[in-house]
Amino acid sequence: MALLEVENLCIDYRTKNGYLRAVDGVSFSLDRGQSLGFVGESGCGKTTIGMGLMGLLPPNGFIREGRILFEGEDLVKLSPDEMRAVRWRKIAMIFQAAMNALNPVQRVGDQVAEAILVHNPGLSKEKAMEQVEELFELVGIETDRMRDYPHQYSGGMKQRAIIAMALACRPALIIADEPTTALDVIVQDQILAETRALQKEFNIGIIFISHDISIVADMCHDIGVMYAGQLVEYGSREEVFEDPVHPYTKALLSSFPTLTGQKADLVPIPGETPDLIEPQLGCRFCDRCREQIPSCKEKTPEWVAMGHRHKALCCRCEMGR
Amino acid sequence: MQDRPEPILDIQNVEKIYRSKGALFGARRKDVVALRNVSLKICEGEIFGLVGESGSGKTTVGRLIVGLEDVTAGNILLDRENITQLKGRALKAFRRKVQMIFQDPYQSLNPQRSVLDTVSEPLVIHRLGRSADRKEQVHKALKAAGLSPPENFFYRYPHRLSGGQRQRVAIARAMVLNPKFVIADEPTSMLDASISAQIFNILLKLRESLDVTQMFITHSLAAARYLCDRIAVIYRGKVMEVGSGEMVIRNPRHPYTQALIDALPKFRTRGVVKRYDTLLEKDRRLEATLTGCPFYPRCAVADERRCHREDPELKLLGDGHYVACFRLA
Numbered sequence: 001m002a003l004l005e006v007e008n009l010c011i012d013y014r015t016k017n018g019y020l021r022a023v024d025g026v027s028f029s030l031d032r033g034q035s036l037g038f039v040g041e042s043g044c045g046k047t048t049i050g051m052g053l054m055g056l057l058p059p060n061g062f063i064r065e066g067r068i069l070f071e072g073e074d075l076v077k078l079s080p081d082e083m084r085a086v087r088w089r090k091i092a093m094i095f096q097a098a099m100n101a102l103n104p105v106q107r108v109g110d111q112v113a114e115a116i117l118v119h120n121p122g123l124s125k126e127k128a129m130e131q132v133e134e135l136f137e138l139v140g141i142e143t144d145r146m147r148d149y150p151h152q153y154s155g156g157m158k159q160r161a162i163i164a165m166a167l168a169c170r171p172a173l174i175i176a177d178e179p180t181t182a183l184d185v186i187v188q189d190q191i192l193a194e195t196r197a198l199q200k201e202f203n204i205g206i207i208f209i210s211h212d213i214s215i216v217a218d219m220c221h222d223i224g225v226m227y228a229g230q231l232v233e234y235g236s237r238e239e240v241f242e243d244p245v246h247p248y249t250k251a252l253l254s255s256f257p258t259l260t261g262q263k264a265d266l267v268p269i270p271g272e273t274p275d276l277i278e279p280q281l282g283c284r285f286c287d288r289c290r291e292q293i294p295s296c297k298e299k300t301p302e303w304v305a306m307g308h309r310h311k312a313l314c315c316r317c318e319m320g321r
Numbered sequence: 322m323q324d325r326p327e328p329i330l331d332i333q334n335v336e337k338i339y340r341s342k343g344a345l346f347g348a349r350r351k352d353v354v355a356l357r358n359v360s361l362k363i364c365e366g367e368i369f370g371l372v373g374e375s376g377s378g379k380t381t382v383g384r385l386i387v388g389l390e391d392v393t394a395g396n397i398l399l400d401r402e403n404i405t406q407l408k409g410r411a412l413k414a415f416r417r418k419v420q421m422i423f424q425d426p427y428q429s430l431n432p433q434r435s436v437l438d439t440v441s442e443p444l445v446i447h448r449l450g451r452s453a454d455r456k457e458q459v460h461k462a463l464k465a466a467g468l469s470p471p472e473n474f475f476y477r478y479p480h481r482l483s484g485g486q487r488q489r490v491a492i493a494r495a496m497v498l499n500p501k502f503v504i505a506d507e508p509t510s511m512l513d514a515s516i517s518a519q520i521f522n523i524l525l526k527l528r529e530s531l532d533v534t535q536m537f538i539t540h541s542l543a544a545a546r547y548l549c550d551r552i553a554v555i556y557r558g559k560v561m562e563v564g565s566g567e568m569v570i571r572n573p574r575h576p577y578t579q580a581l582i583d584a585l586p587k588f589r590t591r592g593v594v595k596r597y598d599t600l601l602e603k604d605r606r607l608e609a610t611l612t613g614c615p616f617y618p619r620c621a622v623a624d625e626r627r628c629h630r631e632d633p634e635l636k637l638l639g640d641g642h643y644v645a646c647f648r649l650a
Contacts (some may be wrong), residue, residue, distance in 0.1 A: 184540065
């Protein structure tokens with residue numbers, strides 16, 4: 001059984017102008033020890049997916065449809081109290097700009113211990129601190145820094161402390177939302193390497209959310225490309241990045257500067273992302289698409305299987321099949 | 322340093338130290354050395370990339386050139402005129418020639434001003450043209466920055482613009498004075514990749530059409546490679562390597578540049594980019610001193626006897642490629 005199975009997830013936000021569908025019919029699954037990455041531009045719904053899985057949607061957001069099967073249990077049906085028992089214990093999240101998530105007036109070690117104590121009420125403080133020590137060793141912070149305050153840490157160390165906190169209850173699934181965006185490349189590289197090692201050691205499933213294609217390509221077995229609330233292409237890293245079929249994936253890849261290849265082939269995507277309150281009929285990308293055909297505007301695209309797991313939501317691919 | 326004709330901007334041995342006053346009760350004064358002995362020459366019409374991590378001093382270089390901060394020592398020459406001593410009218414005249422594009426377009430635009438107000442403000446400040454002409458100049462600047470048709474944007478306020486559009490307004494504001502030199506400080510770090518590519522292409526086009534020399538400050542080697550003719554890599558206030566973009570990235574010689582390239586995610590570069598492994602597993606925990614190479618505490622190939630005592634100078638390796646490292650001497 002897959003660790004996580006999401007079926008036809010739809011998440012809406014109530015706004016002044018009506019319901020905004022931030023996530024529209026997204027389905028995917030993830031096994032233990034595997035990682036899945038979501039890429040897309042800002043506003044495509046990737047963070048909303050993470051928040052939806054954690055049950056931490058803002059007050060105006062709610063799950064309209066779909067199922068989130070975690071270890072066989074549907075999280076959508078759980079009450080807030082039941083969800084609290086799952087959250088952090090079984091599913092942990094590393095938030096965007098996580099280094100600002102630490103309490104500035106509490107020692108870092110104590111903060112991590114608190115996360116353990118809240119979820120293991122019977123545990124003594126000393127036992128919890130022992131666990132914190134182990135966690136710090138695990139993520140590569142010297143244990144004599146446990147009694148320091150967050151301002152004495154560098155950005156990379158704070159990020160490691162946050163990862164330690166996410167690991168505190170030995171979760172089966174970690175959702176990492178832009179975990180290294182604010183860090184320098186060298187520190188980022190170290191943290192990603194550590195994350196990879198920890199994933200292997202504890203057999204954790206990880207969902208990476210990032211706008212940085214290169215990180216997702218480096219870290220994830222499977223990739224989901226998102227556009228305007230929909231998953232538009234899904235497949236293994238090799239399938240999606242080496243043989244992309246959806247025009248949006250191709251456009252995204254060619255707008256990304258790399259260290260190799262021809263200098264001249266950086267191509268921006270024209271236009272802006274569409275309105276999600278009244279989404280257009282047909283394909284949502286077609287106004288910006290280089291390869292559009294007349295039927296793109298009229299027909300709602302359907303999933304086309306391209307390979308083993310590789311699939312794309314595109315009318316042109318449908319034709320070519 | 323570079324034997325090319327007539328640099329438009331000449332930074333000579335610039336040093337910048339931020340003095341701290343220390344705490345009220347006795348804490349020691351600790352000065353922060355932001356730049357040490359930085360010398361760079363930028364030629365007319367070139368796009369020059371300054372690459373470094375956060376805290377490396379790259380933004381400080383930009384702020385010194387525009388005159389937002391004063392140098393502690395050294396000279397900065399623009400068109401052979403020393404700008405570090407300028408005051409009053411001369412300073413104002415100089416500011417017409419140099420403009421800056423800031424990192425965050427959500428903060429650098431005044432939310433209470435329309436696009437027309439924002440972009441024409443520099444003209445008003447420098448008393449250029451009459452108001453009718455100004456509108457035309459704003460029109461031209463917006464068009465050059467890729468906002469078309471410009472009339473549609475005149476009376477919009479920043480909250481009705483997307484991030485990419487805001488940054489283009491910021492570019493238009495910098496370009497409206499027809500500056501000789503523009504500094505773009507991480508102009509795309511807040512934007513998505515697809516929008517970044519648009520901004521890059523606008524900057525490239527501006528160089529062609531208006532002949533503006535640019536300094537592009539970034540943390541991304543890949544972006545610098547795409548945009549820049551030459552690149553300088555800066556670490557803890559010291560310039561480590563200077564050379565043409567291709568040279569620095571294809572054949573990095575300084576251990577720090579090599580470590581940077583190692584650290585980049587190997588997306589689409591598997592097997593193409595070789596690993597250098599110049600970074601120490603564990604940092605040598607040394608007190609930061611003013612002597613020695615700033616990269617010494619992290620450098621795996623450092624010479625224990627020499628590198629932490631002497632400060633290496635930039636040496637020419639040939640073909641305009643300069644590296645500050647004893648290992649290569």
